[in-house]
Amino acid sequence: MGWFSPHSILLISLAALLTLASHSRAEDKASFDGIGLSYFEQTPTEKSDAEFVHYLMPEDDVQSSLTSVLELPPLPELPKPEEAKPAEPKPEEVEKPKEAKxxxxxxxxxxxxxxxxxxxxxxxxxxxxxxxxxxxxxQAKWKNSAELGLNGQTGNTESNSLRVGAKIKREGEGTIFSADIRHLRTSDEDGLTQNNAYVKHKLEWPLKIHKNWSVFEKTDIEYDEFKAFDMRLVFNGGVSYKPYKTDATDWTLSVGSGFSQEYGSPQKGIIPEATLGSELTHQITEKQSFQIKFEFFPAFEANQGYRSVTDASYTIALDHGLSLKLSAEDRYDSTPNNRKRNDLDYACLLIWQF
Known part of the structure; x- marks a missing residue:
């Protein structure tokens, strides 16, 4: 029997089929060997070049084109810093003459x-x-002053007069308080001819509706040894208005009501009365000023009369807080009880402001 008999060809074909089948089973088994194993337990297998084609560097012409596409534009050049110039002196730093300083x-x-x-x-x-x-x-602004006046005479007649006083004014945010205290004493050879004193105070509340309007309260206590009463108490209140006010001029009008009572007088009881007032202060120059003040107190009943007080003064400012003051005050009472109706006081005073 020869090598190429039908029987030998059949055997060779069968062997080839068995070889291919065993080879395919080995490949299938190898492909499933990594299932169920972690990354570190798997055996490394060779990869074909086709699997790493995307990791390979491109050709030179492709690489150059990609570089030109992905290349960032150059950064702009920053301006060079200018050389620092010496700073020009400020106007306030320029040297000024001694007088300006x-x-x-x-x-x-x-x-x-x-x-x-x-x-x-x-x-x-x-x-x-x-x-x-x-x-x-x-907080508030205070204006305080004390005044002193001395008058004397010797020769055919001997007399001396002493007048002392003090004024206090406090201007706060919500209130304005002022007080005036005065004492006058005059004597001659026969003894005392004048001895009186009074204390006045006023409290003002400026209204918020308008700066020129305010509500006030006043209390006056007057003592006079040579009048029909020992002491007089006056209390009143009302509304005041400033029709004209500048840095140099201040004019105030007031109206209200209250009562007065005299102690040690034939006139007994409380006397209801109204009050009308006007006060003008003007600064003539830097060192000269004058003040005129008028108060009128009519009783509500006609048979009880009325009273008035007129006060005028002229002030000249000196040095070291001192001032010279010329003043005159007239007090009028329509019911003096067998005494004179008018009392006029005039004086030249030295005032010290502190």
Whole structure:
């Protein structure tokens, strides 16, 4: 039998089929060997070049085109810093003449003086001191003064006259308080010819509806040894209005009502009365000023009469807080009880403001 008999060809074909089948089963088994194993348990297998084609670097021409596409534009050049120039002196740093420096120094010191004067004799904010009125009523401006007048005569007649007084004014944010105290005593060879004193105070509340309107309360206590009464008490209140007010001029009108009562007088009981007033203050020059004040107290009943007080003064400012004052005051009473109706006091006074 030869090599290429039908029987031998059949055997060779069968062997080839078995070989292919075994080879395919081995490949299938190898493809499923990694199932169920972790990444570290799997055996590395060779990969074909086709699987890594996307990791290969592109050709030179492709690479150059990609580089040109992905290349970022160049950064703009920053401007070079300019050389620092010497700073020009400010107007206030320019050297000024000595006179200008003195004026500026005076302007700087002026507010400081005003601030110190704000609290009068204390010269500082008295917060924390419960015994001072500013502790309870807030910050305020104080204007205080004391006055003294002496007159004497010797020779054929001997007489001397003494007049002392003080004024206090406090201007706060919500109230304005003023007080006036005065005592006048005159004597001659026969003894006392004049001895009187009075204490006046006024409290104002400026209204918020208009700065020129305010509500006030006044109390006057008058003592006079040579009148029909020992002491007179006057209390009244009302509304005041400023029809004209500037830095140099202040004019105030007031109207209200109240009562008066005399002690040690033939006139007994309380007398209801109205009150009308006008007060004008004008600053003539930096050192000269005058003041005119008029008060009228008519009783509600005609048989009880009326009273009036007219006060005028002229003041000249001196140095060191001193001033010279010329004043005259007339007090009129329509029911003097067998005494003179008019009392006129005039004086030349030296005033010290503090």
């Amino acid at each position: 003195k004026d500026e120094k005076a302007k700087e010191e002026k507010p400081k003086e005003e601030e110190e004067d704000t609290y009068g004799y204390l010269e500082y904010v008295p917060y924390g001191q419960y015994y001072h009125v500013d502790y309870w009523l807030g």
